[in-house]
Amino acid sequence: MNSFGAAFTWLNDPLNWQGPQGVPHLTYEHLYITFFAVAIAALIAMPLALGLGHRGRGGGFTVVLTNVSRAVPTLALLTVFSATAIGFGNRATIIALAVFAIPPLLTNTYVGIREVDPDVVEAARGMGMSGSKVLFRVELPLAVPLIAAGFRTATVQVVATATLAALVGGGGLGVIINSGFGQQDRGQIVAGGILVAALALVAELTLAFLQRQVTPGHARGPSRRAGLDAPEAPDFKERGADPSEPDAKERAVSVS
Amino acid sequence: MALPYGAFIVHSTREVSADEAPANPWFSWQYVEDNSADLQRYLQQHIILTVESVVIAMLIAFPLALLAFRYRWLVTPLLGATGILYTIPSLALFAFIYPFTGLKPTTVVVGLVIYALLVLVRNTLAGLDGVPDDVREAARGMGYGRARMLWNVEIPVALPTIMAGVRVATVSTVALVTVGVIVGEGGLGQLIFRGFNSDYHAEIMTASLLTIALGLTLDLLLALTTRLLMPWSRSRS
Numbered sequence: 001m002n003s004f005g006a007a008f009t010w011l012n013d014p015l016n017w018q019g020p021q022g023v024p025h026l027t028y029e030h031l032y033i034t035f036f037a038v039a040i041a042a043l044i045a046m047p048l049a050l051g052l053g054h055r056g057r058g059g060g061f062t063v064v065l066t067n068v069s070r071a072v073p074t075l076a077l078l079t080v081f082s083a084t085a086i087g088f089g090n091r092a093t094i095i096a097l098a099v100f101a102i103p104p105l106l107t108n109t110y111v112g113i114r115e116v117d118p119d120v121v122e123a124a125r126g127m128g129m130s131g132s133k134v135l136f137r138v139e140l141p142l143a144v145p146l147i148a149a150g151f152r153t154a155t156v157q158v159v160a161t162a163t164l165a166a167l168v169g170g171g172g173l174g175v176i177i178n179s180g181f182g183q184q185d186r187g188q189i190v191a192g193g194i195l196v197a198a199l200a201l202v203a204e205l206t207l208a209f210l211q212r213q214v215t216p217g218h219a220r221g222p223s224r225r226a227g228l229d230a231p232e233a234p235d236f237k238e239r240g241a242d243p244s245e246p247d248a249k250e251r252a253v254s255v256s
Numbered sequence: 257m258a259l260p261y262g263a264f265i266v267h268s269t270r271e272v273s274a275d276e277a278p279a280n281p282w283f284s285w286q287y288v289e290d291n292s293a294d295l296q297r298y299l300q301q302h303i304i305l306t307v308e309s310v311v312i313a314m315l316i317a318f319p320l321a322l323l324a325f326r327y328r329w330l331v332t333p334l335l336g337a338t339g340i341l342y343t344i345p346s347l348a349l350f351a352f353i354y355p356f357t358g359l360k361p362t363t364v365v366v367g368l369v370i371y372a373l374l375v376l377v378r379n380t381l382a383g384l385d386g387v388p389d390d391v392r393e394a395a396r397g398m399g400y401g402r403a404r405m406l407w408n409v410e411i412p413v414a415l416p417t418i419m420a421g422v423r424v425a426t427v428s429t430v431a432l433v434t435v436g437v438i439v440g441e442g443g444l445g446q447l448i449f450r451g452f453n454s455d456y457h458a459e460i461m462t463a464s465l466l467t468i469a470l471g472l473t474l475d476l477l478l479a480l481t482t483r484l485l486m487p488w489s490r491s492r493s
Contacts, residue, residue, distance in 0.1 A: 002355075003355035004355075067427075067475070068468075068472070070424070070427045070428055070431065070471070071427050071430065071431060071467075071468050071471030071472050071475070072431065072464075072468055073430075073431040073432070073433075073434040073435075073445065073448075073464065073467050073468075074431070075434040075435060075437070075442075075445055075448060075449075076434065076448055076460075076463075076464035076467060076468075077464075079448050079449070079451070079452045079460050079464070080460060080461065080464060082452065083451075083452055083455060083457060083460055156343065159345070160343070160344075160345035160346070161345070163345045163346075163347040163348065164346075164347060164435065166347075167347075167437065167438070167449070168452055174347055177347050177348065177351050177438070178347075178438070180351070181354075181438055181439075186354070186355050189351045189354060189355070190351055190352065190354075190355060192348070192351055193347075193348040193349070193350075193351030193352045194348075196344075196345050196347065196348035196351075197343075197344045197345065197348045197349075197352075200343050200344060200345050200348070201340065201343055201344075204343045
């Protein structure tokens with residue numbers, strides 16, 4: 001328990017809150033990496049998922065992509081990008097993390113579009129809507145709750161894995177843990193752990209709240225308390241816990 | 257996996273450009289041959305860490321899920337708690353465990369067990385919840401008691417979903433073991449990291465590919481096991 005006391009001492013030291021290695025700057029760097037990684041992933045995944053979902057093709061492709069990406073260690077990709085011409089530091093990190101943010105965005109958006117009631121799509125067609133109008137006026141708005149779930153999963157995952165950037169010369173809050181291990185400073189190690197865990201939990205709670213805001217009341221589960229559910233638990237409840245489909249993401253993942 | 261052209265590049269540039277930077281190919285069979293002992297050792301370490309973590313996680317998750325299945329009020333706190341633990345980034349988790357366990361494989365195993373819990377608990381519960389009421393009704397009609405129903409009916413019917421959870425947990429664990437480098441016990445991650453520090457591309461790539469191959473192989477083995485264990489589920493998919 002000594003280490004936790006030392007961690008609070010570390011956190012109370014004003015020197016650790018200043019300069020380029022200070023907590024505020026590293027937090028900013030962490031969020032900056034996260035924002036750009038998710039933005040790049042969205043730019044790639046969203047058009048692809050909308051197109052595939054609208055045409056109803058590529059379901060197998062998204063499942064395979066999700067399964068394979070699960071097997072790729074984040075550290076491996078971070079290292080590979082850091083060791084190439086893409087360069088040291090944050091650029092390599094952003095690209096590597098964007099790659100990992102694509103599967104959840106792709107799968108959720110695809111499933112969201114696919115799960116729109118076919119009768120609704122039929123009705124929209126019958127009203128004379130063109131293909132793109134059906135997609136943007138009908139399918140996309142109805143898919144928003146699942147797309148939001150995808151953004152939440154992807155963002156929380158990127159916030160978590162951005163920590164690993166410190167191992168390969170990148171920035172972000174992982175730097176505190178990594179240099180703590182370098183100096184065998186248990187207080188700093190635990191302090192870094194606390195900061196990283198706090199950031200991840202805040203990101204999770206914030207995004208769970210936002211996801212709830214864009215999910216219509218009837219699609220929410222009966223007994224949901226904001227954020228304290230398991231990361232994907234809301235979907236799990238919404239879907240009535242069908243055995244083969246624990247939730248939209250797991251369903252894509254669990255059967256191959 | 258044999259990529260002899262990498263090795264070829266090594267030999268050709270070695271002769272041509274003595275004054276230029278040495279070749280640093282991503283794929284080199286020469287590397288694999290020269291370092292087969294290291295590759296084997298770290299692969300073995302990786303497998304041991306993975307299997308230990310997943311097995312221990314199953315031994316914890318399964319009873320917990322059965323308990324929550326029996327006492328429903330446990331579901332929300334159980335999924336909530338494992339969900340919060342799951343949200344904590346791996347490096348932070350290792351940082352918390354480290355003061356108690358030190359620079360040992362235990363640190364990595366404890367962390368990975370915590371990670372695997374959520375998927376295993378959730379899938380086990382989902383599997384048990386998904387047993388059709390008709391099936392339960394029929395079993396009850398045949399005189400099955402609660403315990404016998406659980407072991408002979410509910411668990412076998414839930415097994416495909418449970419195994420799907422085991423597969424996801426195993427593949428994620430294989431990938432996460434690499435983060436163990438922070439305490440010097442990262443399996444093949446040690447080689448990835450060593451390759452990064454000495455800027456040895458072939459070492460980074462070989463260890464990365466081996467890690468991916470290990471994950472996919474274990475996934476395939478588990479998928480085959482599922483099929484052998486449950487002949488009745490074959491026709492469904």
